[in-house]
Amino acid sequence: MNPVTTSSTTAGASADGPARPLLSVRDLRVAFRSRAGELVPAASLSVDVPANGALAIVGESGSGKTVSMRALLRLLPDSAVVSGEAHFEGQDLLALSESELRRVRGPGIGMIFQNAMSALNPTRTLKVQLTEHLRWHGICDRKEAVRRAVDALDRVGIPEPERRIRMYPFQLSGGMRQRAMIAMSIVAGPRLLIADEPTTALDVTIQRQVLDVLKGLRDDGLAVIMITHDLGVARYLCDDVVVMKDGQMVETATMDGFVAAAEQPYSRRLLDAAPDVDLRAEPSRSRSAAKTTAAEKTGTETTATADDHESRDATDDAAATQNANRPAPVSRKVLVQANDLVKIFHGRGGDVRAVDDVSITIGANETVGVVGESGSGKSTLARLLMRLIEPSAGAVTFDGHDVLAARKAELYGLRRRIQMVFQNPYGSLLPHQTVAANVIEPLRVHKVGTAAERRKRAAELLELVGIPPERASQYPRQFSGGQQQRIAIARALALEPELLVCDEPTSALDVSIQAQILDLLDDLKQRLGLSMLFITHNLAVAQRLCDRVIVMASGHIVEAGPTADIFARPRHPYTKALLAAVLPIRTDPVPWQPAAAVDTHVGELVEVTPRHWVRLPQTESAAGQRHPAM
Amino acid sequence: MIGYLARRLVRLILSLVAVSLITFGLLQLVPGSFADLADSGTSDLGGDSATSGSELAQRYGADVPAWEQYLTFMRGAVTLDMGPSYRYPQATVEDLIFDAFPVSLSLAVPATLLTLLIAIPIGVLAAVKKDKLADYGSIFTLTSLQALPGYLFALLLVLIFSVGLGVLPVRGWSGPEYMIIPVVALAIQPIAMLARYVRTSMLEELREEYVIAAHAKGGQRRTVLGRHVLRNSMIPLVTIVGPIFAQLATGTVFIEALLGIPGLGRLFTTAARTRDMPLLMGTTLFFALVFLLINLIVDLTYSLLDPRIRHEQSSSWRRTRRPLRLRASKSREPGTDRPAAPDRSPGASDTMEVVRP
Numbered sequence: 001m002n003p004v005t006t007s008s009t010t011a012g013a014s015a016d017g018p019a020r021p022l023l024s025v026r027d028l029r030v031a032f033r034s035r036a037g038e039l040v041p042a043a044s045l046s047v048d049v050p051a052n053g054a055l056a057i058v059g060e061s062g063s064g065k066t067v068s069m070r071a072l073l074r075l076l077p078d079s080a081v082v083s084g085e086a087h088f089e090g091q092d093l094l095a096l097s098e099s100e101l102r103r104v105r106g107p108g109i110g111m112i113f114q115n116a117m118s119a120l121n122p123t124r125t126l127k128v129q130l131t132e133h134l135r136w137h138g139i140c141d142r143k144e145a146v147r148r149a150v151d152a153l154d155r156v157g158i159p160e161p162e163r164r165i166r167m168y169p170f171q172l173s174g175g176m177r178q179r180a181m182i183a184m185s186i187v188a189g190p191r192l193l194i195a196d197e198p199t200t201a202l203d204v205t206i207q208r209q210v211l212d213v214l215k216g217l218r219d220d221g222l223a224v225i226m227i228t229h230d231l232g233v234a235r236y237l238c239d240d241v242v243v244m245k246d247g248q249m250v251e252t253a254t255m256d257g258f259v260a261a262a263e264q265p266y267s268r269r270l271l272d273a274a275p276d277v278d279l280r281a282e283p284s285r286s287r288s289a290a291k292t293t294a295a296e297k298t299g300t301e302t303t304a305t306a307d308d309h310e311s312r313d314a315t316d317d318a319a320a321t322q323n324a325n326r327p328a329p330v331s332r333k334v335l336v337q338a339n340d341l342v343k344i345f346h347g348r349g350g351d352v353r354a355v356d357d358v359s360i361t362i363g364a365n366e367t368v369g370v371v372g373e374s375g376s377g378k379s380t381l382a383r384l385l386m387r388l389i390e391p392s393a394g395a396v397t398f399d400g401h402d403v404l405a406a407r408k409a410e411l412y413g414l415r416r417r418i419q420m421v422f423q424n425p426y427g428s429l430l431p432h433q434t435v436a437a438n439v440i441e442p443l444r445v446h447k448v449g450t451a452a453e454r455r456k457r458a459a460e461l462l463e464l465v466g467i468p469p470e471r472a473s474q475y476p477r478q479f480s481g482g483q484q485q486r487i488a489i490a491r492a493l494a495l496e497p498e499l500l501v502c503d504e505p506t507s508a509l510d511v512s513i514q515a516q517i518l519d520l521l522d523d524l525k526q527r528l529g530l531s532m533l534f535i536t537h538n539l540a541v542a543q544r545l546c547d548r549v550i551v552m553a554s555g556h557i558v559e560a561g562p563t564a565d566i567f568a569r570p571r572h573p574y575t576k577a578l579l580a581a582v583l584p585i586r587t588d589p590v591p592w593q594p595a596a597a598v599d600t601h602v603g604e605l606v607e608v609t610p611r612h613w614v615r616l617p618q619t620e621s622a623a624g625q626r627h628p629a630m
Numbered sequence: 631m632i633g634y635l636a637r638r639l640v641r642l643i644l645s646l647v648a649v650s651l652i653t654f655g656l657l658q659l660v661p662g663s664f665a666d667l668a669d670s671g672t673s674d675l676g677g678d679s680a681t682s683g684s685e686l687a688q689r690y691g692a693d694v695p696a697w698e699q700y701l702t703f704m705r706g707a708v709t710l711d712m713g714p715s716y717r718y719p720q721a722t723v724e725d726l727i728f729d730a731f732p733v734s735l736s737l738a739v740p741a742t743l744l745t746l747l748i749a750i751p752i753g754v755l756a757a758v759k760k761d762k763l764a765d766y767g768s769i770f771t772l773t774s775l776q777a778l779p780g781y782l783f784a785l786l787l788v789l790i791f792s793v794g795l796g797v798l799p800v801r802g803w804s805g806p807e808y809m810i811i812p813v814v815a816l817a818i819q820p821i822a823m824l825a826r827y828v829r830t831s832m833l834e835e836l837r838e839e840y841v842i843a844a845h846a847k848g849g850q851r852r853t854v855l856g857r858h859v860l861r862n863s864m865i866p867l868v869t870i871v872g873p874i875f876a877q878l879a880t881g882t883v884f885i886e887a888l889l890g891i892p893g894l895g896r897l898f899t900t901a902a903r904t905r906d907m908p909l910l911m912g913t914t915l916f917f918a919l920v921f922l923l924i925n926l927i928v929d930l931t932y933s934l935l936d937p938r939i940r941h942e943q944s945s946s947w948r949r950t951r952r953p954l955r956l957r958a959s960k961s962r963e964p965g966t967d968r969p970a971a972p973d974r975s976p977g978a979s980d981t982m983e984v985v986r987p
Contacts, residue, residue, distance in 0.1 A: 075842050106848035118839040121858050123865070123937055132857065133847035168937045181843075188847070 020090075021048040022223050023072075023192055028084035028094075030064070030071045030247075039081060043068040043247040046084075049192065054224040056234035056255065058270070059244035060510040065227045068244075069194050073105055088192070106133045110185030114197040116177040120169035120184070126153070127165045130184050139188060152183040156213045174374075175206035179213055186217060193217065196227045203373035203537060208581040208592055211236055229511060231274045232583030235259060243267045259586060273515035275540030277582045279567060279590065335499060335531050336362040341384050341394035343377075354380040355391075356555035362499065367525060367532040369546030369563070371539055371578075377555040378535045382501050385533065386418050387411065399498070416446055419492035423504040425484035429476040435462065435487050436472035442494045461490040465520060482513030486520065493524070501533045506541060518545055539582050543567050548611070551575045557605060561612030571614040638929075642922045649918040650707070650911065654700050657907050689713055690907065703911055715909040717900065723912035726897060730881070731916075734893035737809065738878035741816040745874065749821045750867075753828025754860060760833060769826065776822035781884035784815035788889075801890040812885050820874045827870055831863035865935045872928035873921075880917045 025047050031039040043064025049055050057065045071082045072093055086093040088108060093101065105111075113119035120129060130149035134140055140148065146165070153161035156179040169177055178198060185193060195214065199207040214237055218224055228234050234241055234255065241258045243250040243266065251264045262268045343355040355377040362368050370378045383389045385396055387403050396403040398414050406414055419442070422428040429438050436458040443454050459469040465486040467479075476484055485505060492500055502521065506514040522545060525532060536542050542549050543563055550560040551574065559572040570576045580590040605613045690699050706712040712723035752772070756765045775783075788811060791798040799808050835841070836859055844854040881895030894913065901909035933939040 070842070073846060075845055102848045102850065104848075105846050111843070111846040113839055113843060115839065119843040121840040121844070121862065123862050123935075124858070125937075133849065136847070136849055136853060168941070170938055171941065184843075184847070 022051040022053070022089065023047075023049040023225075024085075024087045025072065026085045026087075028068060028071060028086060029082070030067050030076070031081045033079045033081060041247055042080075043071070043244070044084075045242070045244070045249055047242055047249075047252065049223050049225060051191065052218065052221050052223050053240065054218055054226065054238040056226045056228060056238035056241045057244060058228055058231060058234050058241060059250075060229060060270075060512065062246070063244040064247035065244055066196055067247075069111075069196060069225065069227060072194070073109060073111065074101060075111075103137065106185075106188040106190065107137050107139065108190055109192045109194060110188065110190035112182055112185050112193060112195040112198045114200050116174075116181040117169065119181055120177065122169055125166055125168055126180055126184075129169075130165065130180075130187050133188055137188060149183070149187050152187040153180065155186070155216075156180070156183045157209070158183070174202055175209055178202060178206070178210050182210070182213060182217075186222070190222070192223045192225065194225045194227070197229070198226075199233060200228070200230070204539070204581040205373065205577060207233070208583070211583075230583070231259075231271065231585045232276070232589075235585055236583045236589055243270065269512060271585070273512040274585055275511070275514070275518075275538060275544060276585045277540040277543055277567070277579070279579060279582075279584065279587070333364040334361050335364045335366075336360070336385060336396070336398050336533075338385055338396045339394055341381065341396070342392045343380050343384055343389065344392045353555045355384060358394075358552075358555070358557055360550060360557070360560075362531050362533055364498070364531055365525070365529050366548065367534055367546045369534045369536060369542035369549040370552060371536055371542045371549060372552035373537060373578075375554070376552040378537075378552055379503055380555075381552070382420075382503055382533060382535055386415070386420065386501060412446075416442075416495045417497050418499045418501060419495060419497040421485070421488055421492050421500065421502045421505045424508055425481060425488045426476060428488050429484060429491075431476055434473050434475060435467070435479070438476065438487060439472075439491045439494055442491060446495060448495070457494065461494055462487070464493065464524070465490045480513075481509050482516060485509060485513075485517055489517075489520065489524070493528070496528075497530070499531045499533065501535075503535045504537065505534075507536065507538065514541070521545065539567075539579065551578065556615065557613070558615045559613065560605075561609075561614075565609065565612045569612075571608055571612070572616075638926055642926065645922055646915060646918055650700075650704060650915055653911055653914045654696075654703075657905075657910060658696055660905060686714060686716065686719060690716075703908060707912070707915055712908055712912050715901070715912075716906040717904045717909065723908050726909060727894070727912055727916050730892060730894045730897045731879075733803065733891060734881040734886075734895065735879055737812050737816060737882075737891070737893065738875060740809065740813045741820070741878050742871065742875045744813060744817040745820040745824055746871065748817070749824035750828055750864075752821075753825040754832055754855075756825070756829040757832030757836065758855065765829075769829070772822040772825050775818055778818070779884075780815050780819055780882070781888050783818050784811060784885055784888055787811045787815060801888070803891045808889075808891075812889050812891060815885055816878055816882060820878075824867070824870065824874070827867065828863065831866055832859060835859045835863040865932070868928050868931050868935065872924045872931075876921045876924040879924075880920050 025045055028043070028045045029041070030043045031041045034040055045064075045068045047055060047057075057069070059065050067076065067080075070076050071080065072086050072088075074082065074094070076082070082094060084094060088104060091100070091104065093104060096104070120126075127146060127149065130152065131142065131145035134145040134148065135142065139145070150161045150165055153165060158164055158176060158179055164172070164176075164180075169180065172180060182193075182198070193214070198214070199210050202210060211233065214224060214226075218237070224237065226234060226238055238255050240252070241255050242252045243258075243262075243264065245266050251258070251262065251267045253262070258267065259271070262271055338361070339359045341355055341358045342353065345352045345354050358377070358381060360368065360381075370381060372378050380389070384391045384394075385403075387396065387406075391404065394404075398418065401410065401414055403411070403414060429435075430441070433441070436455065439458045439461050440454040443449055443457065448454075449457065458472055462469055462472055467483060467486055467490070471479075476487065479487065489505075500521075505521070506517050509517060518541065521532070521534075524530060532545075534542065534546055546563050548561065549563050549566045551558050551566065551572070553574050559566065559570065559575045566575065567579065570579050577592070580592040583589050603615045606616050607613050608616075688694075689702055694702075703712060706723075710724050715721065715723050715726060718726060752768050756768045759765045787798075788800055791811065792800040798810055799805075802808055841854060841859060844858050845851075849857075879894075881893045881898060883895040883899055885891070886893045886895035887899060894916075897909070898913045898917075900906070901913060
């Protein structure tokens with residue numbers, strides 16, 4: 001395959017002669033020697049990266065992205081066999097002696113890893129880890145090294161670097177840790193950074209902050225190779241893209257050209273499958289709004305134009321909202337109703353209000369998305385609704401039954417009607433039981449049917465989620481991640497529940513698999529009339545699947561409303577910040593600043609437009625009442 | 631930290647009380663109280679029974695109820711006056727223990743050092759050369775040695791060095807040269823155990839990503855191993871070296887008996903053989919104390935070595951953050967007239983009124 005020499009015109013740098021690329025990889029081939037002595041090919045790659053260029057390597061897990069990059073610096077285990085050439089500033093990295101190569105690692109090429117928690121030694125301070133290689137390479141003495149390390153921490157945006165440099169990695173927050181690791185890789189002054197999924201484990205707002213740090217480093221003249229599966233991230237940071245699949249290069253292109261017109265079918269599939277947030281979407285264009293009737297829209301407009309709200313008395317108001325909320329095709333029988341839920345965890349460092357005064361309803365055949373960053377209380381809320389943990393205060397009813405007051409038998413009966421799908425499919429399946437046994441496990445627990453009936457049901461269920469029935473006697477580990485999640489969904493459906501609680505069901509999966517699972521859930525929802533509580537940190541996924549979205553922050557609901565409203569007209573500063581931090585693939589990202597000042601605790605939830613609730617401070621809420629369509 | 635220490639000490643004392651109760655209870659079940667032994671003549675009770683017998687009878691005689699015997703002994707244990715032993719009526723129990731303990735200690739300290747000195751390099755070598763000859767060879771040898779009981783190994787050493795070559799004394803305890811065979815024999819099983827542990831611990835750390843990160847910074851293999859991997863894999867070793875040392879320091883029955891060393895092990899076996907209640911109680915309590923103290927030291931050392939545990943115990947930066955959140959959420963309350971409508975659910979809009987201030 002012809003390596004594409006990338007045009008660095010977009011980068012706007014390399015005025016001093018772009019003739020020779022900074023890194024030129026030719027015919028890199030990596031294979032692993034198996035125990036039997038055979039060579040198993042893992043990756044092959046040819047790319048060029050100009051000085052100050054930025055290349056994204058995208059692909060799904062197992063496509064050889066990480067392996068090929070680690071092969072460049074010969075960081076793979078002894079069983080790896082690497083051939084080809086990789087010229088970096090005139091030296092062939094693959095032909096250098098061990099000690100010559102060491103002089104490139106660090107001062108020449110820096111590496112950033114996905115998980116800073118594991119890439120930083122937990123028992124050494126940042127000071128040790130940021131300065132040790134400066135002295136290994138003889139760059140400067142200890143004192144100067146500490147000064148440079150403090151500078152590097154400052155450069156990646158860590159406040160109070162003099163104090164933080166004495167800390168251990170676990171004392172920093174996730175985003176801070178990631179930045180500290182970036183500081184570690186740039187402190188020796190490399191010309192090229194290899195970033196291996198540096199933001200995958202982070203929340204969107206933190207991701208944006210970290211990416212902005214990397215962007216700043218590019219402005220300072222560093223070249224970046226970014227390994228990612230997230231096309232939005234790739235688009236945000238990089239000029240060029242290489243698509244890899246099964247260890248092979250599929251396509252190389254400029255980023256803009258790739259998004260506009262990818263040539264290879266696989267690239268197009270990848271683009272189509274990638275969840276992409278559409279922030280310009282008007283309610284009428286969005287799928288959930290498409291379902292709603294004209295009646296609702298009229299209702300919205302009526303409310304919007306009703307300046308004189310004093311004239312509307314309570315009955316009118318109720319009628320209006322009722323009208324808006326009872327569109328003809330969707331029945332709005334309330335299935336789950338939770339009021340004023342509070343969950344306080346008593347920890348060493350004091351009490352934590354994981355869920356604070358949260359009220360939600362889920363209607364029949366409705367999909368409610370709960371979005372928020374990690375630690376916002378999403379999962380705790382789901383567990384409270386199912387009474388998997390006892391709330392500290394509040395009430396939950398399911399189809400009229402008081403879930404919290406239910407005694408053993410009643411609770412048992414209620415739990416049949418609520419089932420759960422978890423994030424990690426393999427962890428949630430019993431590994432030593434066949435897939436069929438896993439799927440009918442709930443039937444066994446609830447003593448439904450005879451053995452023969454259960455077997456038949458297992459086959460039906462597996463077929464429903466697209467697993468060939470002849471594979472029913474295999475074990476979970478023999479299936480891929482996506483298939484395992486299908487099996488977990490089949491199990492959740494075994495008891496024909498009315499409510500499916502999905503806790504990040506796709507975040508452990510590759511994008512194309514994720515798309516398939518979302519399609520499956522959508523299809524099941526239509527066919528079986530399921531209600532769904534869908535917990536996700538991925539806003540694009542929520543936009544795709546949910547009728548209504550609830551935004552949570554530190555245990556509170558900050559905003560809730562129809563999906564289209566939330567995405568097109570977010571009202572709360574936190575929601576706005578969250579949405580702005582998302583990196584779309586096809587549209588340009590919204591300018592963004594860290595929303596550190598947003599206080600998610602103050603105010604009351606106020607209905608600004610029908611069914612669109614926002615937590616506004618008291619003063620604003622009064623204004624909001626007078627101008628509901630503000 | 632002080633609170634933690636206080637809690638640990640209370641638990642330690644409770645454990646000691648439990649140990650003493652169990653031991654005493656078991657001894658009551660065993661035939662042969664002091665009265666029985668006294669009746670059967672003084673042959674088992676060494677020394678001059680006439681003079682000290684009265685004191686023993688006063689403490690443990692047939693007419694003294696068991697609970698009083700127990701309390702008397704425990705009072706003695708606390709005030710370091712445990713009274714005479716049945717077998718050695720002239721010596722008090724604490725004297726006997728304090729005579730024997732230094733002997734056991736002078737075996738335990740060198741044996742533990744020897745263990746560390748040999749096991750760590752072997753373990754590191756095996757881990758670094760994983761799946762190579764050095765790994766297989768050392769692990770095979772160690773496993774075989776671990777299967778060989780220490781006293782057999784001691785006999786082997788005696789056969790070679792004392793009987794065969796005649797360079798070392800056969801048994802006894804009257805000079806430094808008498809220490810060599812027991813120390814080596816005592817160390818052999820801990821070496822095997824520890825080396826395998828070091829290997830596992832090293833391999834675990836070697837799999838961590840920070841090792842790759844350190845190499846990516848340009849570290850030499852040796853530097854990365856020493857500064858990061860070895861250091862981290864040594865931390866869990868404290869938990870195993872502590873008990874090894876405690877085990878050795880409280881005497882080893884077989885080796886001491888075999889080589890005629892007047893240590894705690896021999897004292898304990900003698901006490902057990904002669905059903906010497908005070909001495910058994912004394913030694914058992916002393917063993918328990920040594921084990922518990924070493925466990926405490928191990929835990930404290932652990933938190934010194936591992937910053938994660940140290941900061942979990944006295945986390946300063948975490949604690950200040952959380953209460954802020956609580957106060958912030960409360961700030962909603964003063965907002966005067968909170969609407970009476972209990973259902974502020976964002977979705978429960980069917981019959982909901984818009985909240986009006």
